[in-house]
Amino acid sequence: MTTTVRTGELRGNSFNGKDLSTPQKLMIFVLSMSLFGLSNILVEVIPEFTIGPVEIALAYFVFIPLVLAALFNPFWVALGAPLGEIIFTDLLLGDFSGIGEIEGFIQMFLAIYIAGSLIRNPLSKAQVAFGAIMIVVIDKFLSAIVDLSKVWFGLEDAEFVEGLPESMLLIEVIGFGVDILLSGIVFGVIPALWLVPKLYGRIEPLMGMQPRQPGKPIQGSTPGIGITVALVFVLGAASAVFAFLEAWGADFGAAEWEWLDTYGPAILLVPAAIFVVLLAGVFVFAGKQRKQP
Amino acid sequence: MSERKTHDVLSMEWIKLELIRTAYATRGGLFAKMDPRVVLLWYLLLGGAPWFTHNITVLAILFGLGVISVIAARVGPLVLGLFVLSLVVEVINVFVVAWFVGGDVGTLLALSELSLKLGAVSLASMAAFVSLDPEKLSSALLALKAPVMLAFSVSYGFRILPILIDEFSIVMEGYQLRGAPAKAPGFLGWRSVSRWGKHAVLAFYPIFLNVATSVRTTVEALETRGLNHSVTHPEGRRLRLSHLQTGTLDWIVVAVTFVGIVFAFWVGAVAPIHR
Numbered sequence: 001m002t003t004t005v006r007t008g009e010l011r012g013n014s015f016n017g018k019d020l021s022t023p024q025k026l027m028i029f030v031l032s033m034s035l036f037g038l039s040n041i042l043v044e045v046i047p048e049f050t051i052g053p054v055e056i057a058l059a060y061f062v063f064i065p066l067v068l069a070a071l072f073n074p075f076w077v078a079l080g081a082p083l084g085e086i087i088f089t090d091l092l093l094g095d096f097s098g099i100g101e102i103e104g105f106i107q108m109f110l111a112i113y114i115a116g117s118l119i120r121n122p123l124s125k126a127q128v129a130f131g132a133i134m135i136v137v138i139d140k141f142l143s144a145i146v147d148l149s150k151v152w153f154g155l156e157d158a159e160f161v162e163g164l165p166e167s168m169l170l171i172e173v174i175g176f177g178v179d180i181l182l183s184g185i186v187f188g189v190i191p192a193l194w195l196v197p198k199l200y201g202r203i204e205p206l207m208g209m210q211p212r213q214p215g216k217p218i219q220g221s222t223p224g225i226g227i228t229v230a231l232v233f234v235l236g237a238a239s240a241v242f243a244f245l246e247a248w249g250a251d252f253g254a255a256e257w258e259w260l261d262t263y264g265p266a267i268l269l270v271p272a273a274i275f276v277v278l279l280a281g282v283f284v285f286a287g288k289q290r291k292q293p
Numbered sequence: 294m295s296e297r298k299t300h301d302v303l304s305m306e307w308i309k310l311e312l313i314r315t316a317y318a319t320r321g322g323l324f325a326k327m328d329p330r331v332v333l334l335w336y337l338l339l340g341g342a343p344w345f346t347h348n349i350t351v352l353a354i355l356f357g358l359g360v361i362s363v364i365a366a367r368v369g370p371l372v373l374g375l376f377v378l379s380l381v382v383e384v385i386n387v388f389v390v391a392w393f394v395g396g397d398v399g400t401l402l403a404l405s406e407l408s409l410k411l412g413a414v415s416l417a418s419m420a421a422f423v424s425l426d427p428e429k430l431s432s433a434l435l436a437l438k439a440p441v442m443l444a445f446s447v448s449y450g451f452r453i454l455p456i457l458i459d460e461f462s463i464v465m466e467g468y469q470l471r472g473a474p475a476k477a478p479g480f481l482g483w484r485s486v487s488r489w490g491k492h493a494v495l496a497f498y499p500i501f502l503n504v505a506t507s508v509r510t511t512v513e514a515l516e517t518r519g520l521n522h523s524v525t526h527p528e529g530r531r532l533r534l535s536h537l538q539t540g541t542l543d544w545i546v547v548a549v550t551f552v553g554i555v556f557a558f559w560v561g562a563v564a565p566i567h568r
Contacts, residue, residue: 023512026442031508033446035501038457042493064497080446087450191494199501206505 020073020209020219027207028072032065032080037088039064044089056178059136060085062188065112066132067195071203071211073218074116082108111138121214128196132188133180140179144172311371322367323546324424329433331543335550336421342554343413349402351561352409358553359416366420376415383408402566427451436534441525449511457504464499468492 039061046058065081082105115134119127204211212218324332343355387405431448469492475484523529
């Protein structure tokens with residue numbers, strides 16, 4: 001084992017301890033950011049087919065964050081991957097949609113972190129396959145709920161055709177199925193089942209880490225289980241808030257003018273205040289992170 | 294301009310060069326001369342304003358401001374082309390949906406509101422982020438006390454992207470050349486599509502290992518130069534960020550934009566168009 005011969009700050013210093021050093025966390029983060037960003041550029045190139053209202057499109061290469069989350073600490077992978085998507089495709093190609101990006105980031109973070117935490121043994125085919133499906137399910141389920149509730153709230157005021165809610169539901173269900181099939185299985189489970197065993201034990205030494213041992217706790221601490229759970233809940237709630245911020249712009253009804261009249265323009269400060277509070281929370285959180293060795 | 298006489302406009306090579314040019318912002322332009330912190334503030338102003346209104350008059354004027362700033366920022370043809378393409382697709386979509394729902398001009402206006410809003414925001418972000426090279430963007434983020442990881446990864450991402458695309462296309466071409474071509478394209482060319490997909494997945498195996506190595510080298514090099522310490526230590530921060538200075542131009546641009554936004558909302562109040 002080369003790792004035992006070359007001991008240094010970055011080389012296997014921590015392999016009998018449980019923690020990763022800060023540079024190693026940074027490595028995982030940057031690796032997942034670069035790879036997922038690159039794959040997103042490829043996805044942009046692939047044409048999308050639309051059959052009627054149903055869109056047959058590849059959402060993302062799920063296997064990339066999945067493989068990384070299975071082999072490395074999922075927290076840092078989950079933090080890096082959606083940021084890569086934002087930096088590489090959205091920011092660079094001028095497709096940055098401000099608040100909407102935060103919703104996407106939170107959904108993707110939750111999906112990868114939960115799916116990665118579910119995988120206890122990276123060499124178990126069932127667990128990896130389950131993880132791949134879970135990423136798509138969590139991400140798409142969150143956005144499907146958001147989509148449906150947008151229409152539902154929009155419908156309360158707008159006069160719409162009979163049967164529209166049912167057909168919307170049908171479209172969402174079909175879209176969900178297509179995503180699971182295409183993004184989850186064809187570009188998720190199948191490549192991951194091939195890649196994870198191939199990369200296991202090869203990529204970790206390149207980054208100066210030990211391969212993950214089944215049944216043992218994963219290398220690298222995540223910031224406290226309590227804080228993480230709280231953060232996940234806050235982020236989930238925030239995701240909904242941001243989604244509805246979008247919905248006020250996106251729905252068909254005339255609802256927003258009524259609420260603007262009843263509450264006055266000051267109501268607009270509420271989402272702004274929530275945003276500021278969240279941002280402050282992120283900075284405080286990041287500051288604490290930094291103080292930890 | 295002599296090197297760009299060739300008309301290989303939509304080749305892979307051209308796209309790569311355009312991306313490099315976009316990432317490094319060598320075109321010059323108004324925002325490239327400004328202080329990066331002020332550019333971010335400016336972006337918050339113009340990119341944030343569209344979210345606070347549903348008035349189509351206001352949105353149209355904000356969209357106009359966005360167009361002006363994109364011209365001032367001298368955004369390159371690839372990014373601009375992609376934006377125009379997506380706008381055209383969006384407009385077609387709006388018409389199709391309006392026809393599908395069986396709506397009239399009102400539905401059309403309601404649908405175009407969102408496109409206008411997103412368009413105005415994208416124009417602002419294009420103007421701002423095309424003008425900020427990675428170095429500037431990351432020092433602006435650091436100056437605004439963003440986490441070190443974010444500041445670093447933005448600048449790293451912008452820099453590594455062309456190299457990554459280059460590496461990937463080499464590996465991908467290798468697979469394409471070694472494998473036998475599809476015998477027949479099949480229905481809707483599904484054989485070629487699945488072949489492409491298979492190669493794209495296969496190509497990621499070497500890319501994973503390559504990127505892991507290069508990431509480690511980069512991070513170790515940065516650690517040797519004291520990245521974490523130099524940006525967390527107050528004295529190091531001060532030294533590192535001392536080159537950031539705001540000038541008259543910065544505040545003129547911000548003031549003009551602010552006046553423009555106020556003007557937009559004023560016109561919107563006088564002649565509102567709602568759906």
